[in-house]
Amino acid sequence: MTTESPRAVARAETIEQIKSIARRHLAVDGANLSLRAVARDLGVVSSAVYRYFASRDDLLTALIIDGYLSMAEAVEQAEATVPRRDVVKRWDTVCRTVRTWSREHPDEFGLLYGTPVPGYAAPQDTTDSAQRVLMLALEVLRDGVEREVIPVPSDRLPRSTRAELTAILALPGLPRLPVTLLARAMGVWAQLFGLISFELFGRYRNGIDDWDAFFDVQLGAMARQLGVR
Amino acid sequence: MTTESPRAVARAETIEQIKSIARRHLAVDGANLSLRAVARDLGVVSSAVYRYFASRDDLLTALIIDGYLSMAEAVEQAEATVPRRDVVKRWDTVCRTVRTWSREHPDEFGLLYGTPVPGYAAPQDTTDSAQRVLMLALEVLRDGVEREVIPVPSDRLPRSTRAELTAILALPGLPRLPVTLLARAMGVWAQLFGLISFELFGRYRNGIDDWDAFFDVQLGAMARQLGVR
């Protein structure tokens, strides 16, 4: 565990600064992020940024990965504080924390879950870290089945869907979950993100003010869908 | 009903051409649409476009309004062919057609339901036409209640949510719907659009191939949530 050299420390700090400025710019430019603007805010000539990121797309990639990780960490931490046996609350916490994080980072949410950035192809790294939150959610559901808090749904599934979901569940690292429950979970997960988009992007505007209460209601609906309790 | 002058006809045609070219550009540039590129494709000098749209934002607004109307018309037409009494199928048709339209117009879907365009403030016209599809969906649900195909849910709602939803239902032109059902409908509606985003934007990639079958499954889940049948 060698102490990092001052230069390495400074470098890491600068990288963080660049990313943090870039994140702020997301609010204004969306995914249409300008390296020059970032350099300006950093108080540095635009070409200097290239010492830290090889291109604009590289910076964008870093922001995306950071975003997924940041959300995942927030959710994992929150979920970890709930007693293992209280599966219902663990599920609840996962969903609530996803929403809270998204409200606190609306521009990153847009980057991660909104319209894909035109002309930007997500490298593998991003898609990997993208799955972490969902993984955790599925683990909670598996625990729910094991502890018999969540019943195994007896839904009929088309052959193709059943096969595809079974293949997904066979991937390394995935919790063992009944296919039928996975099918439901994917719908509920889409609902969660749909609700958050609607809230953050202003569909349902002129209508809902108390989003917290509204979200509570919808959480209930989601739990009902999973047969929780 | 005066016949339109040749000039007016030509003008209308050009406007349509511009919009259609612009729509094609959405796929490449996203909301970051270039007037000059559109002019180029139209085979015209860039300033000529200003005879038809006062600014880039105006063109964008036109595209957005057209998008909402196009989706609404597709859904309304499809729904109109289903016998009135078959409420379940009418609901089904509404959801399916929303998805079909979205798959056929993924870039417009992104424009309408994805990350908001940075720096673009939607004028009132857009938000009005945005609500048309949802209105139709709610009308179908109301018919479902009237024909007793859909039970009135007895969910408890927080005071604020109940009040807000009641206020929404009091707006002119809104179908009379039980608040509790509206609450559920809004969750399901978010789920519908969440699922479509996931499908079009490639979350759940590396997993689902047969999206039609998967969507069928989710449609079932949504109907269950509304208590249909």
Next chain:
DNA sequence: TGTACATCAGTGAACGCGCGTTCACTGATGTAC
């Protein structure tokens, strides 16, 4: 501990590009008498 060299952060100029928007103009098409 001191020196010689290598590494690295940041500079500033430049390349080549595309953008939205304005403006005075030309010439064709429409309208009024």
Next chain:
DNA sequence: TGTACATCAGTGAACGCGCGTTCACTGATGTAC
């Protein structure tokens, strides 16, 4: 039916701007001996 004028579509040049990226450079900081 013919003429005089008004309307309109499209031109081409220009303004002022910002962008991503490259490149040779300077000077400070680190490393090896």
